Amino acid sequence: MSQNLPRAARNYLEQLRRALDFLSEDERKQVLEQTRDEIKRLPDGGRRKRELISLLGEPAVRAMKFERTEPEDLEVSSGKHFLTRILAWPIFALSLITVVVVLFSPPHDAMIGPVGLTGWLNSSGGWLAELEKVMGAQLIWLAFIPAVLSLIPLRISGVTSLILQVIGALLMSAVCISGGSVMAAYFIPVTVLLWAQIFTPLLMMRGSMARPDPGWMITAAVLLTAAVAFTTFQGLQGFEGPVWMILAPAALLVVLAILLPLRWKSAHIALVVTGILVIVAGFSASLPSTYGAVLLWPWLAGGLAFAAGHLAVAADLWHERARKLLALF
Numbered sequence: 001m002s003q004n005l006p007r008a009a010r011n012y013l014e015q016l017r018r019a020l021d022f023l024s025e026d027e028r029k030q031v032l033e034q035t036r037d038e039i040k041r042l043p044d045g046g047r048r049k050r051e052l053i054s055l056l057g058e059p060a061v062r063a064m065k066f067e068r069t070e071p072e073d074l075e076v077s078s079g080k081h082f083l084t085r086i087l088a089w090p091i092f093a094l095s096l097i098t099v100v101v102v103l104f105s106p107p108h109d110a111m112i113g114p115v116g117l118t119g120w121l122n123s124s125g126g127w128l129a130e131l132e133k134v135m136g137a138q139l140i141w142l143a144f145i146p147a148v149l150s151l152i153p154l155r156i157s158g159v160t161s162l163i164l165q166v167i168g169a170l171l172m173s174a175v176c177i178s179g180g181s182v183m184a185a186y187f188i189p190v191t192v193l194l195w196a197q198i199f200t201p202l203l204m205m206r207g208s209m210a211r212p213d214p215g216w217m218i219t220a221a222v223l224l225t226a227a228v229a230f231t232t233f234q235g236l237q238g239f240e241g242p243v244w245m246i247l248a249p250a251a252l253l254v255v256l257a258i259l260l261p262l263r264w265k266s267a268h269i270a271l272v273v274t275g276i277l278v279i280v281a282g283f284s285a286s287l288p289s290t291y292g293a294v295l296l297w298p299w300l301a302g303g304l305a306f307a308a309g310h311l312a313v314a315a316d317l318w319h320e321r322a323r324k325l326l327a328l329f
Contacts, residue, residue, distance in 0.1 A: 020032075029214075051108060087200060189300065192304065269313060
């Protein structure tokens with residue numbers, strides 16, 4: 001069949017055949033057949049060597065395109081970068097939203113102590129409240145720390161990045177657990193995501209097709225359901241609007257949380273969107289011109305729903321990408 005080609009084309013195919021010695025015989029035949037068809041479609045049918053090299057590349061260079069990439073290499077190079085990107089940017093977005101909420105949260109959120117976590121969310125106690133007395137408005141810069149931490153993996157790699165991420169997550173955990181103020185509670189959703197940004201790549205990259213075990217998904221569903229139930233109960237205390245405005249979105253969040261272990265991508269995306277809408281609705285209901293509701297409870301419910309949904313979507317994207325990559329081999 002090659003005898004029907006010009007000499008320049010036959011020489012090119014022979015050089016390519018020798019450069020493809022890393023492939024099996026059948027694979028080599030497929031590549032040569034594909035190249036032969038491309039040569040036949042060239043304007044002069046491959047009569048000139050210069051045209052062949054210009055359009056197809058040097059035989060050795062063309063052969064490199066068909067080299068195998070081991071799954072482990074894909075996992076470390078492109079896989080880690082892929083996971084880093086899909087995790088970092090939504091966390092950065094939630095961090096910025098947290099900044100806005102902390103800046104503009106209604107003043108009556110400070111009166112949350114009697115109906116909430118007495119002693120922990122008491123605005124008059126806790127080292128964060130004491131620090132606020134010393135620093136004043138400058139304390140608001142604390143809200144920007146998660147935004148910076150979320151972008152660390154995009155700029156720094158290796159052990160240094162991991163150490164900085166762990167230090168940052170520990171810092172924000174200390175703020176949430178021992179801060180002792182309403183402001184501290186607003187950082188809970190983004191702190192959960194900062195920890196997830198550390199552990200999710202380790203979990204996902206145990207194998208090229210790895211997905212979270214059902215136990216992880218069931219645990220996430222149970223914890224999210226419990227968080228929604230708690231915040232719903234607290235949000236109903238003293239709420240002056242129609243009860244269904246709280247119960248309806250709460251019920252939807254619970255249903256979507258229960259669907260987490262089923263790994264339905266559409267349900268995971270719906271959980272992310274619903275979480276955002278709950279936050280927006282909570283902010284609207286907290287305005288003095290509406291119901292003057294406490295913003296913290298819908299923020300926690302929506303923020304944790306966003307976090308769970310985002311991690312589930314990230315797992316879906318990783319699994320789908322890995323499946324397509326392995327289909328090439």
